[in-house]
Amino acid sequence: MLKTEINDLLTQTGPGTPMGEMFRQYWIPALLASELPENDCPPVRVKLLSERLIAIRDSEGRYGLMDEFCAHRGVSLWFGRNEESGLRCAYHGWKYDVTGQCIEIPSEPDERHSVLCAKVKLTSYPLVKIGEVLWTYMGDPKDIPDLPEWEFALVPEGQSYTSKRWQECNWLQALEGGIDSSHVSWLHSDGLRSDPLFKGAQGNKYNLADRKVFFEVVESDGGLLIGARRNAEEGHYYWRITPWVMPAFTMIPPRGDHPVHGHFWIPIDDENCWVFTYDYHPVRQLTERELQAMKDGFGVHNEFVPGTFRPLQNKDNDYMMDREAQKRGDTYSGVKGISMQDASLQESMGPIVDRTKERLVSTDSGIILARRKLWRTLEALRDEGTKPPGVNPEHQRVRSVAIVLPADESFAESCRDALTVRPGERHASV
Amino acid sequence: MPRSDAPGSRPTLLSSCALATTAAEARFRISRPDTSIRDARVIAVDEPAAVLVRAAAAARAWRGGHFLVFDRVASGPGHGDGPADAVLRTPDGAVTLLSAELEGADLTVMVATAAARLEATSVIGDACAARMIMSAGLVVAAEGLAGPVVSALRPNAMVLVVLDSGDDVPEILTALRV
Numbered sequence: 001m002l003k004t005e006i007n008d009l010l011t012q013t014g015p016g017t018p019m020g021e022m023f024r025q026y027w028i029p030a031l032l033a034s035e036l037p038e039n040d041c042p043p044v045r046v047k048l049l050s051e052r053l054i055a056i057r058d059s060e061g062r063y064g065l066m067d068e069f070c071a072h073r074g075v076s077l078w079f080g081r082n083e084e085s086g087l088r089c090a091y092h093g094w095k096y097d098v099t100g101q102c103i104e105i106p107s108e109p110d111e112r113h114s115v116l117c118a119k120v121k122l123t124s125y126p127l128v129k130i131g132e133v134l135w136t137y138m139g140d141p142k143d144i145p146d147l148p149e150w151e152f153a154l155v156p157e158g159q160s161y162t163s164k165r166w167q168e169c170n171w172l173q174a175l176e177g178g179i180d181s182s183h184v185s186w187l188h189s190d191g192l193r194s195d196p197l198f199k200g201a202q203g204n205k206y207n208l209a210d211r212k213v214f215f216e217v218v219e220s221d222g223g224l225l226i227g228a229r230r231n232a233e234e235g236h237y238y239w240r241i242t243p244w245v246m247p248a249f250t251m252i253p254p255r256g257d258h259p260v261h262g263h264f265w266i267p268i269d270d271e272n273c274w275v276f277t278y279d280y281h282p283v284r285q286l287t288e289r290e291l292q293a294m295k296d297g298f299g300v301h302n303e304f305v306p307g308t309f310r311p312l313q314n315k316d317n318d319y320m321m322d323r324e325a326q327k328r329g330d331t332y333s334g335v336k337g338i339s340m341q342d343a344s345l346q347e348s349m350g351p352i353v354d355r356t357k358e359r360l361v362s363t364d365s366g367i368i369l370a371r372r373k374l375w376r377t378l379e380a381l382r383d384e385g386t387k388p389p390g391v392n393p394e395h396q397r398v399r400s401v402a403i404v405l406p407a408d409e410s411f412a413e414s415c416r417d418a419l420t421v422r423p424g425e426r427h428a429s430v
Numbered sequence: 431m432p433r434s435d436a437p438g439s440r441p442t443l444l445s446s447c448a449l450a451t452t453a454a455e456a457r458f459r460i461s462r463p464d465t466s467i468r469d470a471r472v473i474a475v476d477e478p479a480a481v482l483v484r485a486a487a488a489a490r491a492w493r494g495g496h497f498l499v500f501d502r503v504a505s506g507p508g509h510g511d512g513p514a515d516a517v518l519r520t521p522d523g524a525v526t527l528l529s530a531e532l533e534g535a536d537l538t539v540m541v542a543t544a545a546a547r548l549e550a551t552s553v554i555g556d557a558c559a560a561r562m563i564m565s566a567g568l569v570v571a572a573e574g575l576a577g578p579v580v581s582a583l584r585p586n587a588m589v590l591v592v593l594d595s596g597d598d599v600p601e602i603l604t605a606l607r608v
Binding site: 001002168214215216217218219271315316318319344347348349350351352354357359360361362363364365368369371372375376407408409410412413 | 447448449451452453455456459461464537539564565566574576577580581584588589590591592593594597598601602604605606607
């Protein structure tokens with residue numbers, strides 16, 4: 001349960017809001033690199049943190065992210081021409097470079113031209129390609145942090161795949177699904193046996209044999225570690241450990257030698273978010289079969305309405321609910337696929353769920369603590385200017401873990417190394 | 431995959447389909463307050479934890495939860511032939527029994543620090559298990575000091591939360607509607 005004002009505090013991310021200011025401390029995923037596939041390709045509209053922006057890749061391959069609208073008459077630059085190292089407005093030909101600096105105003109006389117251009121600059125943000133993702137930092141340029149060091153973005157080409165989808169609800173209720181390990185035994189109980197990106201792992205037998213999960217939540221430098229434990233062999237527990245790094249990164253514990261995956265939950269505005277879904281293997285190339293399965297929407301990915309980032313299963317078609325499959329037990333909720341099983345229920349809560357009405361139980365402790373940490377952190381940022389956890393690249397060098405441990409061992413201490421990126425070393429997984 | 435508008439399926443009405451989750455439709459959610467009260471017990475199992483629990487009890491108006499401090503294991507059997515009983519104290523020093531406190535309780539939150547009395551966690555955990563009462567543990571300890579307490583609490587609590595600071599205890603209890 002949260003008071004209305006705290007719910008508002010955590011869910012509103014537009015300019016000038018406390019949570020919006022907090023998001024603006026981080027490098028966040030803005031687009032897939034494939035959305036700007038070549039120099040002088042068409043510009044892409046993108047809305048982030050309630051700001052309407054346009055992304056371009058210019059003639060020299062430089063990326064830029066700027067205000068979507070021309071400074072002259074407010075026309076969308078999406079209609080513009082991306083040519084000769086800049087984006088030219090289709091209305092009167094004003095032209096901007098990747099920093100948003102106006103470089104041409106064709107209607108102005110030559111003698112006034114450079115003076116006027118120098119005074120016209122659109123709000124812009126840096127846009128950097130790391131891995132298959134374009135990252136932006138929307139905060140104060142004076143405080144720009146070191147570039148992000150998430151392992152999935154740094155592994156060699158061919159070891160990583162990222163997709164993104166539009167989710168029609170506030171970022172926080174989507175994120176909370178990534179922290180809430182207790183729903184997995186129910187909502188996703190069908191996937192372990194059949195999904196090509198999960199099946200066959202030894203750990204699955206513990207999942208299927210013991211549905212009564214016990215939880216331990218531990219604070220970490222970057223956020224939280226959520227440990228879910230089930231019975232394993234005599235005197236041992238099977239642990240699945242999910243790191244949450246503030247504000248919006250979660251990583252699902254791995255299964256066997258399958259690639260490991262997770263999400264970024266990035267606000268589009270207060271009622272929509274982008275879900276960036278990564279899948280990677282720390283030490284080997286993804287196989288053709290794995291890559292195809294990801295593109296086909298298996299694992300934690302999904303199918304799309306062609307030509308869009310909207311899931312094929314969406315509100316308009318009731319997520320293609322299949323009651324017969326639900327009755328047969330093929331799926332628990334009747335909705336196919338892990339990501340859409342989550343999205344359908346999270347969107348059903350409404351655009352911004354009213355947390356004054358919820359009835360949390362102790363198994364929701366991960367969610368409770370995450371909210372508390374967000375709240376505490378944004379107050380420290382607002383009141384004292386304290387840099388939030390997760391900005392430091394050291395906090396980003398995390399891994400999820402699936403492991404069997406003796407019953408009396410603390411997962412946080414026993415898995416200290418396994419929970420940290422070790423380049424070239426396999427992830428800890430059973 | 432069948433769709434909701436496939437031939438033979440039931441007609442989908444505006445207010446019965448997923449589209450009804452718009453902000454406008456969300457206004458029609460029932461807004462009457464939930465009348466059921468959670469009956470929670472918050473029990474400190476060591477002296478530093480008692481300071482936190484007393485402070486939390488005084489910090490705000492609670493929804494009927496009882497704040498208690500473990501004093502000692504009581505002599506004799508507790509619940510029928512079940513686990514041992516314990517003597518507890520209320521924030522104002524009154525004495526009560528664990529067995530009496532757990533009558534009607536539906537959640538027990540043990541608050542512990544690195545100084546936790548391990549016999550307390552097992553007596554409370556066993557008593558909750560015997561009555562099928564959900565048990566949770568909040569461990570407030572600096573990094574590296576929580577291990578033994580967590581190990582001791584693990585068999586006795588379904589959920590364990592390890593906190594760097596006691597400042598978060600009241601907020602977590604509030605979220606649990608204590």
